[in-house]
Amino acid sequence: MNRNIMKLQEKLLKLLVTHTDINLADYPNAKLFVTEEEYKTLESDVIHVVTFKFGQGQIASIYNVENINYLVLPEEYVSIKMDSLIAVDEKKEIIYVYLVQNEITPLDTITEEELKEFIFIDKELKNIDWDVARRFFPSLSLFEIYDTLPIKKENLMLYLKRICLAAVCQTPSMHLLPFSKEVISGYEAIANSDNYDIPYDNILHSILSYQ
16 A cells, blocks of 8 residues: 555544544554555545535535535435435445545444454455445445536635535424425525625525534
């Protein structure tokens, strides 16, 4: 592995033990092996465009891979429907970058025995499937973006906030109150507005449930 992949491996291992009492220093030979396909994926050209945290544990990011823009959202928003988005199959290169860059923590149910069985393995063992290790992380939804993204950073952030608002509107389980269809329609109209002065952060906070 080259130096960049070794750094990525170290970050992934640290994420895996976030909710445990495991000290990585006790496992100096710990390795997270990848298949040949995943090795090539790690070296691919993935560009992080913008990230927005719009609630407790709710993070949205846009990435560019081979001149195609992708939106990554938590799994709660897998059913989002917008003319500018289409749901696509998971791309491992985006998942890898997303997990590291945004420091999404693993699930709370990790045990040291599970980690030793699936992750802290003998360094001679090769081609451990990433899907085995990935079950320790929260699920993510991936969408391809059809819109041409704004050039200015502030407009790009506003664009992402609008998508997040639309996603929340279409996910009733995330609402703080049982809003009527009319109210939700009003929120969706705001999400599609061209008014840059709308306080999207406040609107999102007003309808999100922080359970």
